[in-house]
Amino acid sequence: MGHAFSANARPSARWQFADRRRRQAVLRALALLVLCAGALVIVSPIIWMLSASFEHMTQVLSFPPTILPSPWDFSAYRRGFTFMPFARYFWNSFFIGAMSSVGGVFSASMAGYAFARLRSPDSNVLFIVMLSALMLPYTVTMIPQYVLFKHLHWINTFLPLWVPAWFGGGAFFIFLFRQFFLTIPNDVFEAARIDGCSYFGLYWRILLPLSKPVLATAAIFHFQFAWSDFLGPLIYINSGSKYTVSLALSLFQARYGATPWNQLLAVSLVAMLPPVLLFFIGQRYVLSGIVVTQK
Amino acid sequence: MVRTAPTRPAASRTGRLRTREALYFHLFLLPWMIGFLSFVVYPVLASLYFSFTQYNILQPPHWIGLANYRHLLTSQLFWKSLEVTLYYTLLALPCTLLLGLLVAALLNLRVRGLRVLRTVYYLPTLIPPVAGALLWTWLLNPQFGLIDYVLQRAFHIHGPAWLASPTWVIPAIALMSLWGFGGSMVIYLAAMQGIPQEYYEAAQIDGASPRHLLWRITLPMLTPVIFFTIILGLIGSFQIFTQVYVLTQGGPDYASYFYNLYLYENAFNYFKMGLASAQAWILFIIILGCTLVLFRSSALWVHYDH
Incomplete structure (x- = not known):
């Protein structure tokens, strides 16, 4: 902390200052201690899960629980993935996640561009209408959407799970894009306009290349939402080959009878990997994306 | 943008630009508008209507007034x-x-x-x-x-x-x-x-x-x-x-x-x-x-x- 004390500060003030700095150092060390303990509590379930996935069932069920597997046993992964065709389910989830991610990023950034940069008499009204959708519980639209997709013969296909993302991509993301686009200086656009750039060119050649962080954030969030979604697949998917990872995981226990915890935890752990890895890859962007929406 | 528009031709040029801009505004908003109408507005209205009916998807909805609400409460x-x-x-x-x-x-x-x-x-x-x-x-x-x-x-x-x-x-x-x-x-x-x-x-x-x-x-x-x-x-x-x-x-x-x-x-x-x-x-x-x-x-x- 840079405290700017004037040169003619009285000696007592300087003593006070040194005292405060010492106190602050102690405070910071204490905070670090508390935070590390807290972090340990937060990660311990995941560590425990990791070790259990490498254990025999007898060791998983033993009490007190043990941290280190002995012996190391990798069969839970193999057996978990063959008991139900999880490779297939991972592909299904990837497909839905990727499709809704691409569609969501394009349609939401287009709408965000319109709200941030293009003027129209009805733009304020439409913006408020758009935001009002944020308050709407998903259950209000769930049933008519189901009826709609049933009429379209989309039940038991992936279409209801990713097509809506191509048409708007969610009010939250439109808002996210708009907020980010507003931070780009106006001069950039005016200069491009004078050079004869069209409105579409502004979007495609100026705005999108300047907005990589927020594009990455939205793509990651979209993928995570689609990957984690449970209610959607639960309602729309009913044939085994089309299950998503979340849906299959929820059925794993019931299918098995007595729960094979090591296998269930092994598969759950792999199911956590894509969103977690994606977060680590784009961490810088994602955290700044969260901040942008606050302004 | 044209800041001052003293003569009529320039003013109408600004107006034309405005309309073009508004046109593009709606063009870029089109995917969202289609989605909003079909996945939000229609479902909200339909859901409100369904809530006053008895409806099992197989048969068409049957109007029963406030009976659902009364039943719930x-x-x-x-x-x-x-x-x-x-x-x-x-x-x-x-x-x-x-x-x-x-x-x-x-x-x-x-x-x-x-x-x-x-x-x-x-x-x-x-x-x-x-x-x-x-x-x-x-x-x-x-x-x-x-x-x-x-x-x-x-x-x-x-x-x-x-x-x-x-x-x-x-x-x-x-x-x-x-x-x-x-x-x-x-x-x-x-x-x-x-x-x-x-x-x-x-x-x-x-x-x-x-x-x-x-x-x-x-x-x-x-x-x-x-x-x-x-x-x-x-x-x-x-x-x-x-x-x-x-x-x-x-x-x-x-x-x-x-x-x-x-x-x-x-x-x-x-x-x-x-x-x-x-x-x-x-x-x-x-x-x-x-x-x-x-x-x-x-x-x-x-x-x-x-």
């Missing part, structure tokens, strides 16, 4: 599900808020390894709800679960049966959701880091103690963000479904029969689409009411800088 299960949801919200929301603020405040002392710690606290929010719920089923297991083990080692007590106990099932689910407090924590931390340093320096020169800084600067400056997270948290916890569906299916003895679980069962187990639509609308009205009250109250405690 006199149904014990409906009130039970509402009570369960409110109890959970009142338990989970304040804890998440306080813990999030506390950890954010500690991290904001600029401790070493801030980035790593922040990531660790944020980690649980990245875990898909189904996987998280399965993990917690295991953690909360009264025979071999980690939580019971910790309780035994640290306090020499046996934990309750958690998910099998009507008294403890809601606290257990709240505990699980508390695990994800990092989601609001990163928002608080970002907001704290956004508070201008000069405020603190000015206050310190005036002799303010650290406690003063917290109560007089940090917290007031955070109130808009706290307000925002309370509203989002409220909307989110009223609608919790996946975790409960996986953890308990509403049991034991309806002790965790959350609002949306009841709604889901009416809609997709019994195909009472009209009744479920009425439930959705009651929830919507509750959410609107709470948001409105919060907005009204915000004048009293939310501090806006601008």
Whole structure:
């Protein structure tokens, strides 16, 4: 902390200052201690899960629980993935996640561009209408959407799970894009306009290349939402080959009878990997994306 | 843009540009508008209509007036599900808020390894709800679960049966959701880091103690963000479904029969689409009411800088 004390500060003030700095150092060390303990509590379930996935069932069920597997046993992964065709389910989830991610990023950034940069008499009204959708519980639209997709013969296909993302991509993301686009200086656009750039060119050649962080954030969030979604697949998917990872995981226990915890935890752990890895890859962007929406 | 338009031709040129711009505005908004009309506006209207009908999808809806609403408001299960949801919200929301603020405040002392710690606290929010719920089923297991083990080692007590106990099932689910407090924590931390340093320096020169800084600067400056997270948290916890569906299916003895679980069962187990639509609308009205009250109250405690 840079405290700017004037040169003619009285000696007592300087003593006070040194005292405060010492106190602050102690405070910071204490905070670090508390935070590390807290972090340990937060990660311990995941560590425990990791070790259990490498254990025999007898060791998983033993009490007190043990941290280190002995012996190391990798069969839970193999057996978990063959008991139900999880490779297939991972592909299904990837497909839905990727499709809704691409569609969501394009349609939401287009709408965000319109709200941030293009003027129209009805733009304020439409913006408020758009935001009002944020308050709407998903259950209000769930049933008519189901009826709609049933009429379209989309039940038991992936279409209801990713097509809506191509048409708007969610009010939250439109808002996210708009907020980010507003931070780009106006001069950039005016200069491009004078050079004869069209409105579409502004979007495609100026705005999108300047907005990589927020594009990455939205793509990651979209993928995570689609990957984690449970209610959607639960309602729309009913044939085994089309299950998503979340849906299959929820059925794993019931299918098995007595729960094979090591296998269930092994598969759950792999199911956590894509969103977690994606977060680590784009961490810088994602955290700044969260901040942008606050302004 | 043409700043001044003294002559008529230039003025009409500006007008033409305006219309072109408005045209493009609607062109770029087109995908959203199509989606909004077909996936939001139509469903909202249809759902409102369904809520006054008896509808099982196979036969066309049959108008029954307010019967669905009357049925719900006199149904014990409906009130039970509402009570369960409110109890959970009142338990989970304040804890998440306080813990999030506390950890954010500690991290904001600029401790070493801030980035790593922040990531660790944020980690649980990245875990898909189904996987998280399965993990917690295991953690909360009264025979071999980690939580019971910790309780035994640290306090020499046996934990309750958690998910099998009507008294403890809601606290257990709240505990699980508390695990994800990092989601609001990163928002608080970002907001704290956004508070201008000069405020603190000015206050310190005036002799303010650290406690003063917290109560007089940090917290007031955070109130808009706290307000925002309370509203989002409220909307989110009223609608919790996946975790409960996986953890308990509403049991034991309806002790965790959350609002949306009841709604889901009416809609997709019994195909009472009209009744479920009425439930959705009651929830919507509750959410609107709470948001409105919060907005009204915000004048009293939310501090806006601008």
